[in-house]
Amino acid sequence: AQSVTQLDSQVPVFEEAPVELRCNYSSSVSVYLFWYVQYPNQGLQLLLKYLSGSTLVKGINGFEAEFNKSQTSFHLRKPSVHISDTAEYFCAVTLEYGNKLVFGAGTILRVKS
């Protein structure tokens, strides 16, 4: 079965600094990978997804992620964060023909002024 590990539970960063949120997955077969964001007391919104093709995926709000098959990673990056990026970010994985989406434990991004 697939699983997801988000390596940092919280990431504090100053406004306009770059940020990387780390995600590693385990699976012996092809997977699809996702990053979702959750603002306080709300549901989740899709930031970006990797299904196939280019390993660098661009999403909404200036975020991007790179799929690295050899390291089984899908780290999320943003070159310059804003206060409004403060939220919890979830990495998720599903098998290519799977019917379950497995989420990581989440990383809380705190952007400080």
Add this chain to the structure above:
Amino acid sequence: DGGITQSPKYLFRKEGQNVTLSCEQNLNHDAMYWYRQDPGQGLRLIYYSQIVNDFQKGDIAEGYSVSREKKESFPLTVTSAQKNPTAFYLCASSLTGVQEKLFFGSGTQLSVL
């Protein structure tokens, strides 16, 4: 506007009581999901349904029940057999499966009196 509506926003359960969380979508999606969110644990799948009148257990189905009598509705009942029901419950839908974008409701916070 199309979307997913969860109600109520807050719900309180007494000992031995069953409670039902509502989830309605007007996106014409075939697939619907229920997730439970606990702090620091990410989202865990309770039940999912890929078509009307059919549903499958997720990873933590014990103490929960669902029905899918209509395409747009997927209510979740938290039964008295669920001994630790306090959590944030999220409903989601997608066009056909988890390989696509999941649309989430704004959640229901369930607490035990």
